[in-house]
Amino acid sequence: xxxxxxxxxxxxxxxxxxxxxxxxxxxxxxxxxxxxxxxxxxxxxxxxxxxxxxxxxxxxxxxxxxxxxxxxxxxxxxxxxxxxxxxxxxxxxxxxxxxxxxxxxxxxxxxxxxxxxxxxxxxxxxxxxxxxxxxxxxxxxxx
Amino acid sequence: xxxxxxxxxxxxxxxxxxxxxxxxxxxxxxxxxxxxxxxxxxxxxxxxxxxxxxxxxxxxxxxxxxxxxxxxxxxxxxxxxxxxxxxxxxxxxxxxxxxxxxxxxxxxxxxxxxxxxxxxxxxxxxxxxxxxxxxxxxxxxxxxxxxxxxxxxxxxxxxxxxxxxxxxxxxxxxxxxxxxxxxxxxxxxxxxxxxxxxxxxxxxxxxxxxxxxxxxxxxxxxxxxxxxxxxxxxxxxxxxxxxxxxxxxxxxxxxxxxxxxxxxxxxxxxxxxxxxxxxxxxxxxxxxxxxxxxxxxxxxxxxxxxxxxxxxxxxxxxxxxxxxxxx
Ligand code: SF4
Ligand code: SF4
Ligand code: SF4
Numbered sequence: 001x002x003x004x005x006x007x008x009x010x011x012x013x014x015x016x017x018x019x020x021x022x023x024x025x026x027x028x029x030x031x032x033x034x035x036x037x038x039x040x041x042x043x044x045x046x047x048x049x050x051x052x053x054x055x056x057x058x059x060x061x062x063x064x065x066x067x068x069x070x071x072x073x074x075x076x077x078x079x080x081x082x083x084x085x086x087x088x089x090x091x092x093x094x095x096x097x098x099x100x101x102x103x104x105x106x107x108x109x110x111x112x113x114x115x116x117x118x119x120x121x122x123x124x125x126x127x128x129x130x131x132x133x134x135x136x137x138x139x140x141x142x143x
Numbered sequence: 144x145x146x147x148x149x150x151x152x153x154x155x156x157x158x159x160x161x162x163x164x165x166x167x168x169x170x171x172x173x174x175x176x177x178x179x180x181x182x183x184x185x186x187x188x189x190x191x192x193x194x195x196x197x198x199x200x201x202x203x204x205x206x207x208x209x210x211x212x213x214x215x216x217x218x219x220x221x222x223x224x225x226x227x228x229x230x231x232x233x234x235x236x237x238x239x240x241x242x243x244x245x246x247x248x249x250x251x252x253x254x255x256x257x258x259x260x261x262x263x264x265x266x267x268x269x270x271x272x273x274x275x276x277x278x279x280x281x282x283x284x285x286x287x288x289x290x291x292x293x294x295x296x297x298x299x300x301x302x303x304x305x306x307x308x309x310x311x312x313x314x315x316x317x318x319x320x321x322x323x324x325x326x327x328x329x330x331x332x333x334x335x336x337x338x339x340x341x342x343x344x345x346x347x348x349x350x351x352x353x354x355x356x357x358x359x360x361x362x363x364x365x366x367x368x369x370x371x372x373x374x375x376x377x378x379x380x381x382x383x384x385x386x387x388x389x390x391x392x393x394x395x396x397x398x399x400x401x402x403x404x405x406x407x408x409x410x411x412x413x414x415x416x417x418x419x420x421x422x423x424x425x426x427x428x429x430x431x432x433x434x435x436x437x438x439x440x441x442x443x444x445x446x447x448x449x450x451x452x453x454x455x456x457x458x459x460x461x462x463x464x465x466x467x468x469x470x
Pocket of ligand 2: 359360361362363364365366367418421422423424425426428
C-alpha cells in the first residue's frame with residue numbers, strides 16, 4: 001500500500017472522441033495515472049449535470065467530463081449544450097465551496113492520445129491537491 | 144402607478160367574459176401585513192381585489208399548478224382562459240412559461256400592474272412586532288404608507304422593501320393584455336453585491352457558509368412548490384427510480400437538493416424571490432439563485448423572461464460561448 005493519497009476520479013467520456021482518444025493512448029502504451037473510472041456515454045451532451053453531484057455524493061474525489069472539440073460533435077451540437085451546462089455547474093459547485101480542481105471538463109479528440117495523457121495528469125494532480133472529498137459525500141452508500 | 148378603481152373595472156370586465164374561467168389576483172389577508180391570493184369566479188368578488196405593497200405573491204405559479212384531469216368521454220375539455228394579475232417580476236415568469244410552452248398564449252389573459260415594490264414581511268414585522276389585526280398599505284412618493292391602528296405611518300421604502308425590489312430593474316409588466324396604468328420609473332440597478340461578497344471569500348469560507356445554511360433545511364419543498372418556474376410534472380425530488388436524492392434530511396442530501404434545485408433554475412430563475420419568502424427556516428435562497436443569474440447574464444448575455452422570442456438558455460448555444468474552464 002502506498003502512503004500517497006490516490007484520488008478516485010469518475011470520467012464521463014463521449015464515445016466518438018474522448019473514449020477513442022483514451023483508447024488510442026492505451027493502444028500506444030502511454031503511461032498515465034490509473035485513478036480514473038471511465039464511464040462511456042454517447043455524447044458529452046448526454047451527461048446530466050446532476051451526474052456530477054451524484055458522483056461526488058457517492059465517493060468520487062473528482063469528476064471529469066470530456067467530449068469532442070466544438071464543431072466535431074458526432075451529433076453536431078451536443079457538446080455545445082454540454083459546454084453551457086457545465087460552465088454553469090462548475091461555477092455553482094465552486095460557489096458552495098467545492099474546490100475548483102474537483103470538476104473538470106476537456107475536449108479530447110480521437111487522435112489526441114497524447115493530450116489525453118496530459119489531461120489525466122492535470123486532473124489527477126488537481127484532485128490530489130484538493131484531497132479527499134468530504135463535503136457532501138454520503139456516509140452510507142446505497143443505504 | 145396603478146389606478147386600483149380602474150383595475151377593478153378591468154377585472155370585472157374580464158371575469159364577465161364568457162371565455163374566461165376565473166381571475167387570480169390579491170386580496171387583503173386576515174392578520175398582520177398580509178395579503179392573500181384571491182380567485183375571482185364571479186364579478187361581485189372583484190370588490191375584494193387589492194393592489195398594494197403587500198401583494199408579494201407571484202401568482203404565475205398557479206397557472207402551471209392546475210391539475211389536468213382526464214376529460215370524460217363525450218365531454219369537451221374546458222378551454223376557457225385564466226386571467227392573471229402580474230407585477231413586473233411576475234410577468235417575466237409568464238413570458239418564460241410561454242417560451243417553455245408550459246401552456247398556450249391563448250389560455251391566459253394577463254392584466255398588468257406596474258409595481259413600486261412589495262414589502263418584506265420580516266422587515267415590517269421586525270419594525271412593528273405583534274401586529275394582530277390586519278394592516279392595509281399603499282404606496283406614497285418613495286415611501287410606503289401603513290394604516291396602523293395608531294394612524295397613518297409613512298416609512299421610507301428602503302426600510303421595508305423586499306431585497307428583490309430594491310434591485311428591481313423591471314417593475315413594469317413586460318407582457319400584458321390589459322392594464323390600467325402608467326409605467327413607473329425604474330429605481331433599481333443591480334450589481335450583485337450580495338453574490339460578490341461571498342465570491343470574494345475562499346472556498347472554505349463559502350463551504351462553511353452554505354453548510355450552515357443547508358444544514359437547517361427541513362426539505363419541506365415549499366421553495367419548489369411556490370416557484371413559478373418549478374413545474375415539471377415529474378420532479379426529480381419526487382422520483383423513486385432513479386432516486387437522485389434520498390429522502391434523508393442530512394447535510395449530504397440537503398446539499399445535493401440545493402444544488403439540483405438551483406441548477407434546474409439556471410437561466411430560468413426570474414428573481415421573483417418567492418422561494419426565499421416562503422422558506423420557513425430563512426435560507427438565503429436568492430443568494431444561490433442570483434449566483435447563477437449573474438453568471439448567465441455575464442457569460443451568456445441572457446436574462447430569462449424578457450423576450451418572448453428568445454430560446455431558453457439551456458436549449459440554445461452560441462459557437463463562441465465561454466470555454467476558458469475547459470482543459
Ligand atoms: S421585484 Fe420589481 S416587480 Fe417584483 S415585486 Fe419587486 S418591485 Fe415589484
Ligand atoms: S423552503 Fe427552505 S426549508 Fe423548505 S425545502 Fe426549501 S430551502 Fe429547505
Ligand atoms: S427560484 Fe425563487 S426567485 Fe427564482 S423564479 Fe423560482 S421562486 Fe422566483
